[in-house]
Each structure stands twice: as C-alpha cells, then as structure tokens.
Amino acid sequence: MRITAGGVGKPEMARIRVRVEGVVQGVGFRPFVYGVASRLGLAGFVGNDGRGVVIEAEGEAAALDCLVDALSTQAPPLARVERVTVEPAAVTGLAGFTISASDSSGSRTVLVAPDTATCVDCLTEMADPGDRRHAYAFTNCTNCGPRYTIVRELPYDRPGTTMAAFVLCEPCEREYRDPLDRRFHAQPVCCPDCGPRLRLVSADSALMAGDPVSGAAGLLAEGAIVAIKGLGGYHLAVAASNEEAVSNLRSRKHREERPLALMVPDIEAARRLCVIDDVEEALLLDIARPIVLLERRSDAGIAASVAPGQRGLGVMLPYSPLHYLLATAHPDPLVMTSGNLSSEPIAYRDDDALNRLAGIADAFLIHDRAIHTRVDDSVLRASRGGPLPIRRSRGFAPAPLTLPWEFPRHVLACGPELKNTFCLARGRHAFVSHHIGDLENHETLQSFTEGIEHFRRLFSVAPEVVVHDLHPEYLSTKYALECDAELLGVQHHHAHIASCLADNEVADPVIGVAFDGLGMGTDGTLWGGEFLVADLAGFTRAAHLAPVAMPGAARAVREPWRMAAAYLDAVFGLQWPDAPTLKAFRARHETRLDQVLSMARAGLNSPLTSSAGRLFDAVAALAGVRDTVSYEGQAAIEFEQLADRSEPGRYGARIESSSGLVHGSDLVAAALADLDAGVAVPVVAARFHNGLAAVVVEVCERLRRDTGLAAVALSGGVFQNVLLVERCVAGLEAAGFRVLTHRRVPPNDGGISLGQAAVCGARDRLSC
Ligand SMILES: [Zn+2]
Ligand SMILES: [Zn+2]
Numbered sequence: 001m002r003i004t005a006g007g008v009g010k011p012e013m014a015r016i017r018v019r020v021e022g023v024v025q026g027v028g029f030r031p032f033v034y035g036v037a038s039r040l041g042l043a044g045f046v047g048n049d050g051r052g053v054v055i056e057a058e059g060e061a062a063a064l065d066c067l068v069d070a071l072s073t074q075a076p077p078l079a080r081v082e083r084v085t086v087e088p089a090a091v092t093g094l095a096g097f098t099i100s101a102s103d104s105s106g107s108r109t110v111l112v113a114p115d116t117a118t119c120v121d122c123l124t125e126m127a128d129p130g131d132r133r134h135a136y137a138f139t140n141c142t143n144c145g146p147r148y149t150i151v152r153e154l155p156y157d158r159p160g161t162t163m164a165a166f167v168l169c170e171p172c173e174r175e176y177r178d179p180l181d182r183r184f185h186a187q188p189v190c191c192p193d194c195g196p197r198l199r200l201v202s203a204d205s206a207l208m209a210g211d212p213v214s215g216a217a218g219l220l221a222e223g224a225i226v227a228i229k230g231l232g233g234y235h236l237a238v239a240a241s242n243e244e245a246v247s248n249l250r251s252r253k254h255r256e257e258r259p260l261a262l263m264v265p266d267i268e269a270a271r272r273l274c275v276i277d278d279v280e281e282a283l284l285l286d287i288a289r290p291i292v293l294l295e296r297r298s299d300a301g302i303a304a305s306v307a308p309g310q311r312g313l314g315v316m317l318p319y320s321p322l323h324y325l326l327a328t329a330h331p332d333p334l335v336m337t338s339g340n341l342s343s344e345p346i347a348y349r350d351d352d353a354l355n356r357l358a359g360i361a362d363a364f365l366i367h368d369r370a371i372h373t374r375v376d377d378s379v380l381r382a383s384r385g386g387p388l389p390i391r392r393s394r395g396f397a398p399a400p401l402t403l404p405w406e407f408p409r410h411v412l413a414c415g416p417e418l419k420n421t422f423c424l425a426r427g428r429h430a431f432v433s434h435h436i437g438d439l440e441n442h443e444t445l446q447s448f449t450e451g452i453e454h455f456r457r458l459f460s461v462a463p464e465v466v467v468h469d470l471h472p473e474y475l476s477t478k479y480a481l482e483c484d485a486e487l488l489g490v491q492h493h494h495a496h497i498a499s500c501l502a503d504n505e506v507a508d509p510v511i512g513v514a515f516d517g518l519g520m521g522t523d524g525t526l527w528g529g530e531f532l533v534a535d536l537a538g539f540t541r542a543a544h545l546a547p548v549a550m551p552g553a554a555r556a557v558r559e560p561w562r563m564a565a566a567y568l569d570a571v572f573g574l575q576w577p578d579a580p581t582l583k584a585f586r587a588r589h590e591t592r593l594d595q596v597l598s599m600a601r602a603g604l605n606s607p608l609t610s611s612a613g614r615l616f617d618a619v620a621a622l623a624g625v626r627d628t629v630s631y632e633g634q635a636a637i638e639f640e641q642l643a644d645r646s647e648p649g650r651y652g653a654r655i656e657s658s659s660g661l662v663h664g665s666d667l668v669a670a671a672l673a674d675l676d677a678g679v680a681v682p683v684v685a686a687r688f689h690n691g692l693a694a695v696v697v698e699v700c701e702r703l704r705r706d707t708g709l710a711a712v713a714l715s716g717g718v719f720q721n722v723l724l725v726e727r728c729v730a731g732l733e734a735a736g737f738r739v740l741t742h743r744r745v746p747p748n749d750g751g752i753s754l755g756q757a758a759v760c761g762a763r764d765r766l767s768c
Helices: 029-039 061-073 120-127 170-177 212-221 243-253 267-273 278-285 321-329 350-356 442-458 475-481 492-503 554-558 560-572 580-602 612-622 634-642 664-676 681-707 722-734 749-767
Strands: 002-004 013-023 043-049 052-060 080-089 097-099 198-202 226-229 234-239 291-296 312-316 334-338 363-367 379-383 386-391 401-413 423-432 465-469 486-490 510-520 526-534 539-545 711-715 738-740
Touching (some): 013 061, 029 043, 029 097, 061 080, 198 212, 212 321, 267 291, 267 312, 278 379, 379 722, 423 749, 442 475, 486 492, 492 539, 492 711, 510 681, 526 612, 554 560, 554 612, 560 580, 560 664, 681 722
Parallel strands (some): 002 080, 043 097
Antiparallel strands (some): 043 052, 198 363, 234 334, 379 386, 401 423
C-alpha cells in the first residue's frame, strides 16, 4: 500500500480528493467511508467508478488525516486496499456527506472480489427464529456471500450480476439503500420473500414435497447420492461413513481412485477426523474455505473408498448458507465432490447438471440463482508454517496477485495443457484465472476460451502479447497461435521457476529446481528433473536428471512399471541379477516386459525424459506400491504417504560435474538393494525421499560455487510432495541457502500461467 500525500495538513477548512484502489467494490467500502466521514463531521461524498472508490471530503485537516488513515487501517473485512492517493481540492462550503451512485464511465480497473464464506452476523440471523431470514439459504451481506461466480459485467452492481432477475422487496430495498445497514449496496441481498428459492427434485426432475433441506438430509442419511448446487457449481454428496453409498458414487461417477473431499459442520467435527495443527486450522477457517489436505486419524470412521491408499483426507467447512443448513440437518461428514463425470468440468448450469448428473444423482437440491462462472473448490496443504496451494480457485480467484514490477504491455498467458489456468496481466496486477482443468475435451476448452473473454472484459485487458508453452500439441498453445497478437514461447520449467519468483516477489537470479511430470524442453526432449540458473527473463539448464526412455510414451505415465523397467535397464543393461525383487517384478509383467524393454532399447515410441515424476513412478512401482495408476502422479503420492518420517537413512546418486547429469538410476539401484535385503517399503520410501533431497542440496551447492547464487526456488508438481519439500528445505537452509517455495499459486501446472506472464513482463522491461 502506498500513500501519496498532497495538500493535507493545512489549518482551517480543507477539501481533499481521495482515490482508493484494490478490492474496494462490493465489499462495503462506501458505507464504511460514509460512517467514518459522518463520525468525523466531514462533508463531501463517496462513490464508485471504474477504477475503485473516489472520495471528496471537506473539513478540518486533522479530521481529514483521520479519514485517510482509517481507509487502510479500518477497512471492511473483505476489502483489500492496494493504493490510496490523496490530492487537494477546492473548498466548496457545502454541508453533509453522501454516497453517490455508481459511475460506469471511464476505464475499468476495479477489482472483483472472490466469493467468501457466510459471515457470523448472517449465521446469527439464520439461526434466529424471529429473524426474517431465519433458515434462509441465500442469506448474505456486504461482508460475505457470492461475488465472482455471479458477476456478468462491471461495474459490480446488481444489474451486472445473476441477481438482476430478483426484484428487491420493500424491506430488502430499505436495507440496500440505507448507508448504515450491513446490507447497504450488497448486490446479492435478498430474503425469502424476494430472493432465490430452493427445490428438491428427483432424478427425473419431479418436484419433491416438503422442506428441501430436510428432504435432502433424509435421503443422504438413507445412503442416496444428492447433487447440490453450490457457489461455483454442483457437488455430489453422500454420507461419508456409508461404504456402500460412497462406492456407489465412485462407480457411477467413474472416478477410479482419486480421493473425494469431505465437508464437516465445524472445526470440532474436523478434529474428529484428522490431526489438525494451528496452521491447518487457520487454513480451514479462512474465508475462502478451501479444501485442506490433512492427516487422517486412525479412528476417523470414514468409508475406505473415500480416499483409497491415502494417509490423508481432504476436508472443508461449510461456506454457503445452504451448506450450513444441510450440516445442521445432517451433522455427520458428507462426501462433497465436484459434480461431473471424471475428466469433464464441474456442472454449473441447471439444465446441463440435470442432464449430465441424472445417471449419478438420486435427487437434486437446486435453486434459481444462476452461476455465471464455474469455479471449483480450492485445495491447499500446510507447509513451512503457511499454505501450499494445490488448486487455487474458489475464494481466491479472481483476486489479482499484486507484483512489485510493472507489466509494460498487457499480457495474456495461456498456461499449460493439464491443470490449466490462464493469466491476464497489466500494471502491477497478474489476474490468474480460477482452475480451468485439463484441456482435453470440448467443455474444458470452451471454459478456457470463454474464461479468457470474461477476464478480458472484467479487468479491461487488451493483450498486446500472448504467451504460450513450447509444446506444440497443447490446446492452450494452439489457441495462442491463433491470436492476433505478438507471440512469446516460454519453456515450461522456466515458467515454473518464474512463477515461484513472482509468487515470492523476487526478481534476482536463483538456482531453480523444477521437478515435475513432463514439459517440453528447448531441445525437443521431455524435461522434468531440472536445475536451472534463472531469473524472470531467462535461464540456462545447468544440471538435470539423466534421461531415460519412456516406453510407450503416454502409456508409461499411466503404467509406472514401464518406468521401473526403463530404469532397471539403465542400471543393469541386459544382465539383470537374480534378485528376489526383480523376480517378483518380472513375474508381475512376464507377458509384456521383454517387449517393453526392446521397445525402450530401440527407441520405438519411447521418448527420452529427465522427469523427476517418472523417477518417483519407477521406484514406487519397484517397491510394489503401484504398477498402474488411474491419475497422474498417483504412485508418487501414495509413495510419499507411506514413507516412514522417522527414518534418517538416504540413498546417494552420482552427479557429473562436467555435464551436470544426475544419475537417478543410482537411487533406483539403492532402493532395489534395500528391497532385496528385506527392508520395509516405508523405510525405502523415506530413504528415497531423503536421498533425492540430498542430491538437490549437493547440486545446488555445486551451482553456488559456479555462480555465487545463494537462493534456491523449488517449483513443479513434484514439490506438492510435502515430505520432499521439508527435506529439501531443511538441507538447503542448513547449507546456508535462502529457499523460495510457493505460497499464492500452486507449484504444479496451475502456476504456469503466472510464470509465463512474469517472464513476458521481465523481457518487456528489459527492452523498454
Ligand atoms: Zn454476512
Ligand atoms: Zn426481500
């Protein structure tokens, strides 16, 4: 926040013109200013325009100072004040302070707030039988409720939202017009008389009699699957303790083995399922209400098929009034997973949801407030005393990341293929989109292209340069290539490191460790175990994992045992020793092993990769954790979860100083020797993690000797692995490095678009 002071401080009467920028519309800022100004006896007005809030205030200098001070120190809970600019104005002598209507003229640089959880005041009203909003599922106020998901256009006023269809009743209108009311200019304000209504309908769309919430709770208690319309889309809910109901949901949804998220009524209920520390509690209670990945208690009493193979559970607390009502009627934990078939985006339009989910849900708890933008739940883990974002979406998007540097030109960064987000940037703001998903079907591609158009309008960005990944087959790359603008290709792992730098507001060069699944390298091979010497504008590939074949290309991602075979080939060549682990491995893959090995050796459909994710796959498969996976990274995730955290031992790997090659196959050979010696898999998993972390530290120390750089940025999807992060951070800090990890955007591909935009901005600044 910056205060640029003009002519404040004159004695006697003065008038100032104040501009407030940031998230200041739709968050109760004008009534707040009205209240402060009235208390201070100031005259003037406060209003919205396309850039934020404008205030003119007239009175004694000391009172004016108090007003300016209060703007940043006492702002309402959802406001984010980024800049206050004060200039002197001519004294008018007019009395009284007023709130003026919105002005949609001028350029639009105002910021739309993310959706936020129901506030305590609204919950109190909902619980009060005497209140006119008692048990009303759409209660909200200036301090809470839907925002981004209902915004059609700016300025943020009721006609620009999906609440435009609901005409305010007289009491609501009074609250909306009263500057001292908590609902003054709360755009989604409504009540049971004038607002949206709930309905419970059967799978064939027939209206079900009775109270919709208690009806839905009754169905859930009986084991039914209920589709529930939330803030950003539909959830599918079942009772989490009912094994039959949960496996039913899994099979109808075709959601193989991905863990399902849970919703519990409150923090105490969450504690009955999981071990929760202070940081995790704060994340659960954050007004964004993300899903937080937590360690499951052994007595959690949750159906096994909620999160097969997982030590953890993804848990969130209620965030909409409807969730609170449902949690009261059904206090036991609910599975709340996104309402889609696997791989499709979450359903958010009613007709579409009723269509697509009809084969899954037994009933639908729906309402008539439209969702304009589909936004999935956000997912976080705790790491290093703060959040480690896994998916940044509802509750966070579209709040911009404010960076300490200007973007000289308007930028559109198209992001990657999987876990796509895009990013628009201008000024010092990077607007990273909500989670779009994997760009592999028509629906997701459509939300990508529509999302870009919506963001361009909302944030007045007219891209002069469009950034894309180097992978020519990514649909996001193809989209970029068809844009009528200057193009910039940014290497995938450079984008990861730039994303981590932007996340941490660091512009200095660093040693960047980018470990992920796969990304196109500048040499046309697939990278993913990279040590870069990088800053925002450029990089050199200083070291990397020695490449191995991926026999069967994409099939090797779905079948980690193929990576184990390729690594064993790198270790032993044609002469595999007669060891028990190898015998077992051979026996499991007897029919295809020789074929896969000859394919790898001949280089047939076996691209080379230096991917760290594939190295994890290889060791996990060899340890018998998983030969095939139903989602990318599954083997590595399960391998991390079963590691024995108390094991201090570690494997080693050769590092070639001339070529910078790191022999990951040494880690595989060491794991194999341990497995043959009968060492338990959790110990092997721990020694592998510790060994890889030690390799990271050693390579970074060598690069520090060469370059003098003493800061390390860790990015890429492999660094969602908290055990690896902890071990790398501990080792690097002990060696005297400053370590940067992600806080605001995910280390996985969800953060790529920010990195792409940051690279573009840095290059533009160099050429200015
Ligand atoms: Zn509220
Ligand atoms: Zn009303």
